[in-house]
Amino acid sequence: MGISRRDFLKISGGAAALGSISVDAAPTEASVSDLRIKDAKVTTTICPYCSVGCSILVYAKDGKVIQTEGDPESPINEGTLCPKGASIWQMANNPTRLLKPLYRAPGANGWKEVEWDWALDQIAHKVKDTREKTFRTATKTMVKEVKTTDPNWDKSGLYPEVETTAEREFAVNRTDGIAHIGSAALDNEECYLLQKLLRSWGLVWIEHQARI
Numbered sequence: 001m002g003i004s005r006r007d008f009l010k011i012s013g014g015a016a017a018l019g020s021i022s023v024d025a026a027p028t029e030a031s032v033s034d035l036r037i038k039d040a041k042v043t044t045t046i047c048p049y050c051s052v053g054c055s056i057l058v059y060a061k062d063g064k065v066i067q068t069e070g071d072p073e074s075p076i077n078e079g080t081l082c083p084k085g086a087s088i089w090q091m092a093n094n095p096t097r098l099l100k101p102l103y104r105a106p107g108a109n110g111w112k113e114v115e116w117d118w119a120l121d122q123i124a125h126k127v128k129d130t131r132e133k134t135f136r137t138a139t140k141t142m143v144k145e146v147k148t149t150d151p152n153w154d155k156s157g158l159y160p161e162v163e164t165t166a167e168r169e170f171a172v173n174r175t176d177g178i179a180h181i182g183s184a185a186l187d188n189e190e191c192y193l194l195q196k197l198l199r200s201w202g203l204v205w206i207e208h209q210a211r212i
């Protein structure tokens with residue numbers, strides 16, 4: 001059945017009139033909301049998706065996340081979340097979520113689940129081996145130098161200058177064999193500690209998706 005423009009205006013007018021009848025839905029909404037999060041443990045977390053760093057309230061019951069919402073106390077998002085952050089509970093409640101590291105051995109055509117301890121040991125060994133193989137205490141590079149010629153050439157003190165290029169050695173104490181990329185899920189203190197650790201290894205290739 002087609003709807004004429006007149007019919008449409010009548011229906012819209014009726015809906016508007018209904019909408020103007022004073023019905024307070026707040027108590028109903030509040031009781032539904034209460035039921036959902038009643039007795040749930042609430043903790044705060046930071047959205048791991050992007051560098052805005054919105055704060056999220058996480059409601060959990062029996063060890064399971066049952067509700068997430070923007071934290072109204074946060075000066076960053078003031079209770080709001082973008083669609084990505086609003087769907088964050090799916091990250092916890094997801095049958096495809098990885099709970100253990102996956103490892104693909106050299107030459108293998110598939111991944112296998114491994115224990116965290118084994119994976120962390122592997123990473124530590126590889127970092128140590130790579131650092132030992134690639135660490136350099138000094139490096140040579142070509143630099144431009146400006147020299148004055150014989151000062152006795154001009155008694156006025158205006159000595160002619162010549163620009164030369166020479167190879168020089170500089171202390172660097174670094175490794176170019178390892179790079180690191182940080183995550184938006186890291187907070188200031190974690191980033192600080194990470195910088196200390198990475199610089200102590202001699203890393204210079206350090207990138208980060210910074211938080212505001």
Ligand code: SF4
Pocket residue numbers: 047048049050051052053054077081082083084085086
């Ligand atoms: S909720 Fe959206 S805007 Fe906020 S940190 Fe997460 S992804 Fe970024």
